[in-house]
Amino acid sequence: GFPLSMGRLTTEMLEFGRNNAGNKGKSSDGRVFLEHNINLGAQKIIQVACGGAHCAFLTDAGSVYVWGEGRSGQLGLGYQEKEREHPSQVQALSMKKIVQIQCGILQTAAITEKGDIWMWG
Secondary structure (H helix, E strand, O other): OOOEEEEEOOOOEEEEEOOOOOOOOOOOOOOOOEEOOOOOOOOOEEEEEEOOOEEEEEEOOOOEEEEEEOOOOOOOOOOOOOEEEEEEEOHHHOOOOEEEEEEOOOOEEEEEOOOOEEEEO
């Protein structure tokens, strides 16, 4: 299996697993629960996905947030982004309404409400 798992609550996430590549924030103990607190306003988390060492979540407004390992471009934040410790919105998708996400080992995919598929990594 992968070194990371995630549980979803409507506005918060709990993670557990190995703490490599910033995918669990700054905790020094990779087996503790962590919360990522970001201000989503009225948006709610409707889907989460985990890859090899990165994670993503989707909000009910269609926004995609990512964090963790990014050396292969799987975060969608630019190739200069080697890792991200806290969830960041994928700005390239900000003008699209995303309805589903999926993470692979070194890639991420998103489907728009029009059925277009976006993949990166």
